[in-house]
Amino acid sequence: MFQYYFMLGLRSLRRNPALTALMVLTLAVGVAASIATLTILHVMSGDPIPHKSDRLLVPVIDNGPLAGYTAGEEPNDRQLSYRDASNLLANKVAERSTALYGISVAVEPARKELPLFNARGLAPTSDFFNMFDVPFRYGAGWSPAEDKAAADVVVLSRQLAEKLYGDSDPVGQRLRINSQQYQVVGVLDKWNVVPRFHRIIGTPDGAFSDEDELYVPFATSVRHEMQRNGNSSCSSDIAPGYQAYLDSECTWIQFWFELRSARERGALQDYLNSYATEQRKLGRLQRQAPNKLYDVREWLDYMKVVGNDSKLSAWLAFGFLILCLVNTVGLLLAKFSVRAAEVGIRRALGASRREIFQQFLIETTVIGMAGGLLGLLLAFGALALIAMQSKALTVVAHMDWLMLLLTFALSVLSAVLAGLLPTWRACQTTPALQLKSQ
Structure with a gap:
């Protein structure tokens, strides 16, 4: 069933390309900004010699x-x-x-x-x-x-x-x-x-x-x-x-x-x-x-290697990510609202609210994966631009495997969180009203 819903999610990306592209881009920009800032903070605040740093x-x-x-x-x-x-x-x-x-x-x-x-x-x-x-x-x-x-x-x-x-x-x-x-x-x-x-x-x-x-x-x-x-x-x-x-x-x-x-x-x-x-x-x-x-x-x-300005920048970047998530929620509400008739027909044919919830949540996960891939590319670009500013930033503006995985995971998680409310709203569709309106 997961594979079937996943394929439906891929097909849904093509239903409204402009709206889908806007959602993916919004999510990608928010993830890229937060991850680029977090990457620099992660490198700056890491333990450079962990096996003997206390000695x-x-x-x-x-x-x-x-x-x-x-x-x-x-x-x-x-x-x-x-x-x-x-x-x-x-x-x-x-x-x-x-x-x-x-x-x-x-x-x-x-x-x-x-x-x-x-x-x-x-x-x-x-x-x-x-x-x-x-x-x-x-x-x-x-x-x-x-x-x-x-x-x-x-x-x-x-x-x-x-x-x-x-x-x-x-x-x-x-x-x-x-x-x-x-x-x-x-x-x-x-x-x-x-x-x-x-x-x-x-x-x-x-x-x-x-x-x-x-x-x-x-x-x-x-x-x-x-x-x-x-x-x-x-x-x-x-x-x-x-x-x-x-x-x-x-x-x-x-x-x-x-x-x-x-x-x-x-x-x-x-x-x-x-x-x-x-x-x-x-x-x-x-x-x-x-x-x-x-x-x-x-x-x-x-020695304040990680200054308050760096920490504040990280918080501001995550605030920007939250703002992008709010916008994504609104776009998902718009995307799922036009599919009320489809949900009503599926419910009338026997689909449970749980199955509808799973279908739409997997679709938002697909959007998150697309946003993650694009966000990863944007994060690399942002780090490259940051590295050009000074030699000191060149040293810290690089991404390791941990941050690569975190970027992708954050994008998918952000999409899932953003999709909870629109998905729940979609599950509340009354089949009788939708069938009567058709």
Whole structure:
């Protein structure tokens, strides 16, 4: 019976092509608008590293001046000073830890046809690659011994490696960076983590920036006084010179801990509190502000990766979908009302109200499927237009299998909901009145 009603539904689409097309288009536009917005929100608010997001923690230590401070006030910056980052690295209180900051360097290709160019990079410690499950195409990251020695080694992104060396394996090659020779020890594979949670601060598009082009050891970048590429916050004037900057309270370094188990978070918090107490005895951290730890999901919320504007846009899109459903209800009422005579004859021949209800509801499902297919195409088009607006939107404006299924399911469900009232009205047709009018 379902197959028979389904075929009737397909035939009904051809009875009034203009009205059918209007219903399908109305439903498709509403679904496309809501799904395109929901897709972006879904990508932006997803857990980028779900198997260990509760074990990766960011410390926030407020080292700002006491003057002008109000208790409970948020710190000026969520980064650490060089002194705090170095102390946390040296104490090794977690399974892994890394300090990192952005750098900008001049790359001198060995290929004569390529001119000198600037590259955006990152200066982390060796634990970085294992902490964040960074995939490698060739080679690997550097060792802790190379961290300690501040060795001149570099890891390239896949895009930069292909630009410099083509498809060949460049591990072991020498690359000139800032007039210094660096040995290539690894090449990353494509690493499209979204949002790019490990480096939200100091990038052009925040959590949705492009991948860094190269990576050098944290200690190496400090030894060579590489140009910083990111945010820096200084609460007071500092003496000239790079060493004075390192010794200052300027915050410019991001820091991450990785724990063996989320249960160790309390012990890490106790360590941070003890560390702050010791630093206060040295005349630092006079604000007495609480030291905080944020896991990945908490960090994304704290940094407002998904802002209120994005959430409001999603609600407005679903409001638009409801408006489209109301219009679809009116069109279905008009479509089914002209078939009152057909319903009356069917009822007179013995069809029950339940059978009439099933027939018309399946017809609305057919309309929903047509609207779903068209809505899916419109959603792809909308996402393509959104992606053209900026690089950050290019990262988030793509649809995965979950959203594909959700688009189709939402369209069918919307059509069924919109068809409940018109279908119920059609079932109330009195056979005697319709037969008498014929």
